[in-house]
Amino acid sequence: MNVAALRRTPLYEQHEELGAKLVPFAGWEMPVLYEGIREEHTAVRTHAGMFDVSHMGEVEVEGPGALEFLQLALSNDVAKIAVGGAQYSCLCNESGGVIDDLFAYRLGTDRFLIVTNAANHETDLQWLGRWSRDYDVAVRDVADRYAMLAVQGPHARAVVAATLKIELPERFHVVAQNVGRRPALICGTGYTGEDGVEMLIDPEVAIPVFKELRLAGVVPCGLGARDTLRLEVCFPLHGNELTPERNPIEAGLGWCCKEETGFLGSPRIRSARAAGTAERLAAFTIEGAGIPRDGNPVLGERGEQVGVVTSGTFAPSLELGAGMAYVRSDLAEPGTAVEIDVRGKHRAARIASKPLYRKRS
Amino acid sequence: MAEANYPDDLRYHDQHDWVRLDGDDAAVFGITWYAQDTLGEVVFYEPPEVGATLTKDQPYAEVESVKAVSDVIAPMSGEVTEVNDVLSDSPEKINEGPYDEGWLVKVKLSSPQEYEALLTAAEYQKLLDR
Incomplete structure (x- = not known):
């Protein structure tokens, strides 16, 4: 891709100023990390981190x-x-x-x-x-009307409310508030498995708001940590777990499909739900050494391929290699032993229940 | 180690490895400050087996950060006599001390003359500046 053609978010200059490592992502030039994926990941699990997701x-x-x-x-x-x-x-x-x-x-x-x-x-x-x-x-x-900032972590809501002096919505709700004296939408949603908000704010005030939250102790986090955080709680990523060739049933998203509404694709999804699917999206952890990566084959007990890794990483909160994979449905139950072919090395792995990481409450 | 650092008593391979001679036909290998900085925090090091044969310019080990995998290229040829076991539990030592605690392998060199063709610290830094 031509680097010159990449789009930049309203926070681009802020990322550069902070020395972020910027990479091409979905046609945008986005921060993958500032200090380090692991530190940023931990900040979100233990305190509060913020992500520029204005590319959405x-x-x-x-x-x-x-x-x-x-x-x-x-x-x-x-x-x-x-x-x-x-x-x-x-x-x-x-x-x-x-x-x-x-x-x-x-x-x-x-x-x-x-x-x-x-x-x-x-x-x-x-x-x-x-x-x-x-x-x-x-x-x-x-x-183009919005910059989007996700603030996530056990302390995220408290810091956002106190710093921006706004009322926050309940989880899975949205409220209109002024942020930086401009109309904004505050959403009680996120992609990390932690409490927090996603804010749709005026692009003009994106940098001052980001700076204010940073001064209040919110840690800037890149897309690298966003990916490890969502993977630990088994949120699917479109392009990896979800594609136009896979239906929501095999992806484990049957819960958000209500066929009785007659939505586009619902007849096929009804059949898939009734008949079951040949493969299912499963989470797994590596039993010893090794880090799985996207595209690695999943092998059965005789070494035959029974699936493929859709997302694999070192999971910072689990401190081991983990991921998600489409595997033959009869092997998708938690506890099943499989192997992951990581660049020719067969790594022992076990299908695990979702989410891989559970918040301590 | 926060600041770039390339000790003068080492020789360097353009694939970002260093060599410290230990006698006439033995050496220690590791990756440079630049290599570990580019990779980010190392979370996994896959060493070769003791006794493995290394061929100059060929990969002999892997280092992985959270999101990336990188081959480690042999700067010289030889046979592995020791691997740094500390790294299996503490791979971050590669970031903390790439030239001391974070060494990767000790090698009995099969072609010690390869050393002369390696880069000096000044030459390696010139390469990085390009």
């Missing part, structure tokens, strides 16, 4: 037909979201494959905001635009 996209869906249209487009029961509520969904194609996974926030009776993955934003927009034609609804790309 926002789509507004508004109009009298908004609810009806989103019941068609999204896998979950959108009618269950009250105004001020948030809900996780898959955006499926007609074959039941996952085009994207996303949160939908209900801002008004007929107004929703969808937060998309950066790499899928344009695809989602086209897909939503195409299927919205028969509905009394407007689908708008509002990605």
Whole structure:
């Protein structure tokens, strides 16, 4: 990819000033780490860290037909979201494959905001635009309207509330507040397994807000830690665990599919749920030495390939190699012994229950 | 070790390894400050077996950070006589002291003359500055 063509978030200069290591990600130039993935990961597990996730996209869906249209487009029961509520969904194609996974926030009776993955934003927009034609609804790309900052960790909510002097929403809710004297949306969601908020703020105030939170002790964290944090709690990543060729049932996301709403792909998903799938997404840990990586083959007891690693890493909170893999369904039960072929070395591993990391409460 | 550092008494391979001679035909190998800084915190070191044959310019070990894997290239040829066992439990020593506690292997050299072709500290730094 041409480096010059990479997009930069409103916080780019701040990242440079902090000496972040910047890498291309989904067409954006993003910080992968500032000081070190492990320190940043630990900051989120024990205190509070913040992530610039302004590369994520926002789509507004508004109009009298908004609810009806989103019941068609999204896998979950959108009618269950009250105004001020948030809900996780898959955006499926007609074959039941996952085009994207996303949160939908209900801002008004007929107004929703969808937060998309950066790499899928344009695809989602086209897909939503195409299927919205028969509905009394407007689908708008509002990605440029917001910078997005995720503040996560056991102390995140307290620090954000005290520093920005705002009221915070409950978990899976959204409230409108002023941040930096500009309208903002504060969402009680995250991608780390820790408590916290995701804030959609005016790009103009992104740097001062980031600086203020940093002064209050919130640790800047890069996408590297974001990935290890989400992997330890087994949140899927689109492009790794989720693809248009995999359905939500095999990905373990049956809970966010409500076939009775008749969403796109629901007939296929109903069949998959009833019949079971040949493979299932499972979490695993390495039993001894070795770090699994994306694409490593999963081997059965006779050395035959029974699956493939979709995400693998050194898991900082577990202090061992761990990951997720699609494996033959009969081998996907926790406790099953498998091997991971890590660049030719067969590493003993065991299927584990999800999440791999459980918050101490 | 926070600051870049390339001791003058070592020789360097352009794939970011160092060599410390130990007598006429023995040496210690490790990775340079630049290599460990680029990789980030090392969380896993996969050493070769004692007795393994190393060939100059070929990979002989792996070091991994949370997100990346890197081959370690042999700066000279020989046979491994000892591996740094401390690193199996404390791979971060490679970051903390790449030239002392973080050494990787001791080697009986099969072609000691290869040493002369390695870079001096000044030459290696010039390479990094390019």
